[in-house]
Amino acid sequence: MSPSLLPILRSRMQGELLALVLLHPEREYSITELAGDVGVTPTAVLREVDRLTGGGILTDRRVGRSRLVKARTDTPLYRPLSDLMAVSFGPMPLLTDVLAGLEGVQRAYIYGSWAARYNGEPGPPPADVDVLVVGDPDADALFDLAEEASRRLGREVNVHRASVEAWEARTGDPFLISVRERPLVQLNLDQETP
Structure with missing residues (x-):
């Protein structure tokens, strides 16, 4: 069910995840941290992160066995999407x-x-x-x-x-x-x- 705060998104989890990462562009999050902060399983976060990194909205890197994720701020999408997340899920x-x-x-x-x-x-x-x-x-x-x-x-x-x-x-x-x-x-x- 799409969230009432921003019905163009697939889920509330997607909105919470995007808001958290896009509104803290200087910070890297592990998949486990994101899952805890958003209140879902690491598997659900991993699927969403895969979609968002594939779409160029997030970037990731590996450190040992951990996958660290952060906002990709070097694209034309970052500022308008960040603003949209601030007023909806921010x-x-x-x-x-x-x-x-x-x-x-x-x-x-x-x-x-x-x-x-x-x-x-x-x-x-x-x-x-x-x-x-x-x-x-x-x-x-x-x-x-x-x-x-x-x-x-x-x-x-x-x-x-x-x-x-x-x-x-x-x-x-x-x-x-x-x-x-x-x-x-x-x-x-x-x-x-x-």
Whole structure:
């Protein structure tokens, strides 16, 4: 099933893989790393990497028994495809990178229309990205982070903060109740950031 975020792609895995690699052009990934970051088997990643290297979108090299993959930035496809991945699947890798390093962040979720499209709900492309940060990070740092993410993603990023206690209470705050009732995409803040 093609993903609702960018229906021209074959799968959500393809979108996540392209976003991760194209939005970190300076980094090389092993097949095992990509599989872990995208949440699929190494075999599935290997098949996709074979297609993308064959098409000139990615480049690879062998180091011992490992195959390292990175974005091929020397082609006319790189910039427009990278921009397309940033506005469609880009919120996950970008927000994971910036929030993983912010002190006081316990958990983070994308919610709203972006999360709905990511989870397969049909609809128009999301105009913005809504993020819920659970914890007690500095409010000014969060504001700066939202501004930078908005600039890099080419769309508004709205960040809301909730305490761990409020998030875990499951009652009381109507806003948090409504966020929980709709699709959520939890960001994996424990992963190694590039």
